[in-house]
Every structure is written in structure tokens, then in C-alpha cells.
Amino acid sequence: MTGKPTIRQSHVSSSVIDTGLCTGCGACVGLCPYLRTHRGATIMLFDCDREDGRCRRYCPRMETDLGHLNQVLFDASEVTAELGAFKGLYMTRATDAEIRSRAQHGGTVTALTCLALEQGLIEGWVVAQEDAPMLPKSTTAMCRADLLAAAGSKFGNAPAVAEFNRASAEGQGPLGVVATPCQALALAKMRSDPADADAARMARLKLVIGLFCGWTWIGGNCGNWCSRR
Numbered sequence: 001m002t003g004k005p006t007i008r009q010s011h012v013s014s015s016v017i018d019t020g021l022c023t024g025c026g027a028c029v030g031l032c033p034y035l036r037t038h039r040g041a042t043i044m045l046f047d048c049d050r051e052d053g054r055c056r057r058y059c060p061r062m063e064t065d066l067g068h069l070n071q072v073l074f075d076a077s078e079v080t081a082e083l084g085a086f087k088g089l090y091m092t093r094a095t096d097a098e099i100r101s102r103a104q105h106g107g108t109v110t111a112l113t114c115l116a117l118e119q120g121l122i123e124g125w126v127v128a129q130e131d132a133p134m135l136p137k138s139t140t141a142m143c144r145a146d147l148l149a150a151a152g153s154k155f156g157n158a159p160a161v162a163e164f165n166r167a168s169a170e171g172q173g174p175l176g177v178v179a180t181p182c183q184a185l186a187l188a189k190m191r192s193d194p195a196d197a198d199a200a201r202m203a204r205l206k207l208v209i210g211l212f213c214g215w216t217w218i219g220g221n222c223g224n225w226c227s228r229r
Contacts, residue, residue, distance in 0.1 A: 012053070013044040016061045026138070026162025027186035028055035030169070031198075039135060040157040054195050058161075060185040072192040102151035109178060109209055110151045114144050116176060122207060123173030128158035138163035140175075161186050168201035176207035184210045 016022050022042050028035045031054045034046045056062055070076075074085035093106030099114070100107050116122040124140040127150040131137035136154035140163060141147045160183045168175055177187060187208055194202040 012055045012059055012062065013047065016059060017042060017044055021061045023060065023180075023182035024157040024159055025060060025180075025183040025186045026159025026165070027058040027060065027183075027190065029159060029162035030165035031055065031058075037159045037162050040159070042159070054198070057193065057195065058186050058190050060182045060189065064185065064189065069188050069192055073188060098148065099151065102148055104151075104153040107151065109211070110147055112209060113141070113147050113176065113178065116207060117141075117144065117147070121174065122176040123171070124167060124175050126160050126163045126167060126175065126177040126179075128154045128160065128178070130154060140167040161190075164205070165201075168204050173204070174206040175204045176209065177205065178209045178211065180211050180213055184208055 012028065024037070024040050024042050026037055026042065029037050029042060032048070034044055034048055035055060036043050036045060070079050070085065078085040078087060080086070092108045094100050094103065094108060094111035096107070096111060096114075099110045103110060113122070113125045113127070117125070124142045125147060126138055127141050127147065128136040129139050129150045134156045136156050136158040138158040138160045139146070139150070141150060160177055160179050164175065164177050164187070177183070179187060187205065190198065191202055191205055
């Protein structure tokens with residue numbers, strides 16, 4: 001009798017990375033010695049035959065039960081078919097002159113992240129900083145100066161979830177992530193159904209600020225080249 005086909009961890013490489021569907025979010029990086037980030041791309045160094053790899057569990061391009069995520073992460077009264085889950089809609093911009101001078105647009109995200117640090121809600125924010133032209137990097141901002149250095153859009157992919165994986169394995173304080181949609185989806189999957197090895201560090205994730213993808217520069221997939229405000 002033929003059973004259900006076994007889907008091994010290498011399926012992430014063959015069906016996501018090799019086909020160009022990988023968004024470079026970095027959810028798998030830092031969890032497996034075979035996966036690395038290089039110049040905004042995720043690379044599998046060696047093939048793997050594990051059947052229970054965390055890369056498969058967390059990858060936003062693998063099977064995702066959005067209904068389950070809505071049930072776990074949101075109140076049913078907040079979920080709409082048109083916009084998803086939300087409590088309110090606002091048009092905002094920062095009032096802080098220093099933040100406004102560095103912002104791409106209104107500076108709302110920088111203002112919110114600075115406020116969360118000042119209020120002690122968050123100890124560190126995973127944000128994107130310009131490492132080289134069109135090649136941003138993800139880093140953990142621990143103070144206002146770090147957040148101001150990260151203000152403005154970055155028109156390239158920064159593996160935010162890979163940086164969260166690194167930062168959440170160190171220290172104990174609450175963390176936040178400024179994320180594009182694919183990165184936010186990976187974090188939602190990690191948060192709703194963490195592997196036993198990840199439960200403690202996922203408990204440190206307290207806030208996620210999501211950004212829209214504003215441009216797709218190289219005719220590729222959402223997340224490969226994103227506008228990061």
C-alpha cells in the first residue's frame with residue numbers, strides 16, 4: 001500500500017529557493033547550519049533530508065493555514081474579509097521635527113518605535129539600515145539614535161526574521177520587528193505554532209509593525225525588493 005509522500009526539508013530548496021519564490025525573509029536562517037543569507041538572498045549550502053525541519057514550518061512560501069493564524073492571533077470580531085484584522089484606521093505623521101527630517105514620508109514607524117523604547121515596552125527593534133546602496137541589512141536597534149539611523153525607505157531586501165532569530169537567542173527583554181508582509185507572515189507562523197526549541201524566544205516577540213511592499217524592482221516576487229519605511 002502506498003502511503004502519503006514524504007516531504008523532506010529539501011523541499012524548501014527545490015520548491016521555494018530554486019524556483020525564485022524565496023522572499024529572503026530569513027525565517028530559516030539561524031535555525032539550520034545549512035541555510036545562510038548572502039546579499040539579500042537565502043542560500044542552502046547542503047541538501048537535507050529531515051522531515052520535520054523548522055524551515056518548512058516557518059517559511060511564508062510553504063503551506064499556510066491563514067484561517068488558523070486568524071483564530072490564534074486575532075479576536076474574531078476584528079477580522080474582516082476585505083482588510084483582515086484591524087481595530088482602527090488612521091492617517092498619521094510624526095510631530096517630532098528630528099524624526100520628520102529623516103523620514104521618507106511621515107515618519108510614523110520611527111515615531112512608534114522610539115515611543116515603544118522610551119516607554120519600556122520594547123528593549124530592541126529589528127529594523128533595516130543601509131549597508132550599501134540597494135543592499136540594506138537588518139540590525140537590532142537598542143536606542144533612539146539607532147532607530148533614527150534606520151529611518152527612511154530601503155529599496156532592497158533585508159532579512160529581518162534572520163536578525164530576529166539571532167537577537168531572540170540572546171538576552172531576555174521584549175523585542176519588536178519592523179517587517180514587510182512576507183516577514184510578518186513568517187513571524188505569525190513562528191508565533192502561532194513554535195517548535196519546542198523556539199517557544200521561549202518567541203515569547204519575547206511583543207510587537208510587529210508591518211509595512212507594505214512599495215516597489216518590485218526586478219520583476220520578482222513580493223519581498224525580494226521592497227520599500228521599507
